[in-house]
Amino acid sequence: MKPFLTLVRKNLHDARWSLFLSATLLGFLGWLLVYVASRQETRIRQALTSGEGFNWVRRMGLDADPPSIEIMMAFWNHPFIILLVAMFALGRGANAVGAEIERGTLDMVMSRPVSRSAYLGAQVLASSLGILLIAAALAVGAYAATYYNVLKSPPSFRVLMEPALNLAALAFPMYGYTLWFSSMDIVRWRALTAGSALTLAGFIARVIALIPVFEESWWRPWAEHASLFSLYNPVDAVSGRGHVGQDVAILLGLGAGFIALAFLSFAYRDLPANA
């Protein structure tokens, strides 16, 4: 057990700066979005009641006179939030194997009595903890902000953690497929490029699916279902509408599937000297 824990500790040490920066920025964003929601709450409520303006909020399923938390969550779809979580997940996935071979540091670890599954397991555990931590930082920032900004009905921390978990689950398959690419490769850039391209394609598919012009197109449901981002719905996560539990399960299942593929690829591959 000690080698495994040593590896987990080392991985967390390696990730400490990106973890700190991502968590700090997300915590700040969580605070900022509560501030924005607090300033806009009255206007948004009026718009939802009158049916004029703030159409992007209405499209997220908000009815007239929603609770404050739902208005807050409309802002959690901000691309910055998704970008920060995706960057952490993609970076950690690409670093796991390809980057270690490229740097030549994998030899130092794998020539010790460490199994390949323990090596990758330690990577997955440390990165999953990191993803959970930065998603939780968003909820912590938002919760702290509720004490300093006026909201009609301030949410509890537990309620805020539900969309945060949805966000963490969204990052899990991104981490999974980048880890899979990395576990087959000998350089970092290729896994990172492939992971980023796949993530960007999913994001674009989601954006296209939401454009009103394409609402009647036959391919719109396909584009929507092809995107991971359609499974991230912070408003639904707090309102109880939709099927967030199922969406989170699908995201975690996809992530677990990609991670299983990464374990398989890593178990049977050659580990060459540094590239």
Next chain:
Amino acid sequence: MHPTASESASLIVSRGLSKAYGGNYALRDLDLEVRRGEIFGLLGPNGSGKTTTIRLWLGLMRPTRGTATIFGHDCWAGGLQVRRLVSYLPGELRMPGSLTGLGVLKFLSGLRDGEGLDRAEAIADRVMGLDLGKKVRKYSTGMKQKLALAQAFADPVDVLILDEPTSALDPSARLDVLNLVREAKAVGQTIVFSGHVLSEVEAICDRVAILRRGRLVHVEDMHARRRLRMLLVRFEGDQPPPFPEELELTLRRMRGPAFLLEHRGELGPLLRWLATVPVADLAIGTEDLHALYDEYHGPDAVDDDEDRAR
């Protein structure tokens, strides 16, 4: 399959070990045994297959063909058990620069259940003279190599595999490393020493394997080699006298009236025989490992057909 008598005395056994990338063989049909408690040298230029052999032994790569075992554990299927018994110093050493020297030692020993940390600290501090509180990124290449060597020699293992262990070291540190290798042998460890510095290999190895283009071309017993004498002799007259069989003289080369002879036996009978034959001129000397190495890798080395066909 039951091991042969020589295999049971051997600790590392390779049988037909091959590694190919596409159609190119990095290692081909390696049949080699490393005996328990010996210092075994691996020689050959870059690309000759030394590092590939070591990586196959460590279970880092899967052989295309053949098998390798250490203590009877298959190196690929039982790689984890193998690495419990082996400590490896990579040729191209990279370390996480954000850790201190002590941090690296703690990390590496942590991967072996914390074993050997005290000894590694002692070697790094007292023998290698390293400042373990300093970040590794501030270490020179030689200092990093010393740190890794301290860990390798501290590991409580049966086999040490050292890939170019002195490549970045100053002369005094090289001597320290050679002494540590001798100490490791004295306590019963088996050492595989891969290197390019022939004088070092010659000084410490019990046996040496020479590889060329992925093939094992020669295994030399260094103890027998140290008993080897080279005689350059010119006899009077047209015909040389017959060489007595009991002297075990081997004709290496003949150039005009001069003969280059190898002799591995006792010196007395040789001198007595030389006193009885008409010698016009005589030089007796030894031959270093370089001469043997040059037979396979020197400017006059000849490729065999198979090598050319690869």
